[in-house]
Amino acid sequence: MLTYERIYAIVRQIPRGQVATYGQVAELAGLVGKPRLVGYALYRVDTATSDVPWQRVINAKGEVSQSSLRNGSDYLQRAILEDEGIAFDSQGRINLNQYKWRPSDIVIEQALAVFREKLEETT
DNA sequence: GAAATGACTCAAC
DNA sequence: CGTTGAGCCATTT
Numbered sequence: 001m002l003t004y005e006r007i008y009a010i011v012r013q014i015p016r017g018q019v020a021t022y023g024q025v026a027e028l029a030g031l032v033g034k035p036r037l038v039g040y041a042l043y044r045v046d047t048a049t050s051d052v053p054w055q056r057v058i059n060a061k062g063e064v065s066q067s068s069l070r071n072g073s074d075y076l077q078r079a080i081l082e083d084e085g086i087a088f089d090s091q092g093r094i095n096l097n098q099y100k101w102r103p104s105d106i107v108i109e110q111a112l113a114v115f116r117e118k119l120e121e122t123t
Numbered sequence: 124g125a126a127a128t129g130a131c132t133c134a135a136c
Numbered sequence: 137c138g139t140t141g142a143g144c145c146a147t148t149t
Contacts, residue, residue, distance in 0.1 A: 003146065022131050034144050035131040042130050044147080057130075065130040077130095 002119070006030060007041040009115040010108070014056040017085045018101040019094060021060045028108055043067055055080045056101075062093040 006029040014020050020028075022035040031037050042054045055077040059065045064077050078088065086099050 001146070023133095026131085031145090033132090034146090036129065036144060037131090037146060039130040040128085040146065045130095054130080059130075060132060067130055 003029075003031070003037060004041045004044065005115055005118055006112075007038050008045070008050075008052045009111040009118075011042070011052050011054065011057055012114070013103065013107045013111045014053055014101050017099070019056045019058050019081070019086065019096070019099050020101040020103075021096070022057060022065075023060055024101070025057055028103060028111070039065070056084075058094060062096045064092070064094075 007025060010025050010028045011020070022038045026032065026035045026038045029038070038057070042052075042057060045052050045054050047054060055064075064081070066077060078092070081094070082088065086094055088094060
């Protein structure tokens, strides 16, 4: 779905070592106020074959969200993030002030550009 | 095509 | 802090 592609395009721009919240991604993808769609989109992502860095998208509380019974990817997400240099506090949360992604307009344009390319390919 | 679902968020108690 | 309820809307059944 195009809505998903938008979301994926944005998520793919999140640099290593940084994270973004669902609401933030939704906003950047032009889905202001619809963070649930981001969550839903990521839920549909195949964590194995997709090139979308789903692990870099967390909830507004700075915690790593996860779908109930993901095949062992529960601790995996955190492991990946830690490997990228992101530190978790004693409560298993991330300091958003420190790691939250500050997207630049350029990045967003790139994301949308990729999105359009995909659009043409599909067409 | 109506009803249920979902990795969310925000505001109010 | 925690819990609760409302808002959101594409995808699935």
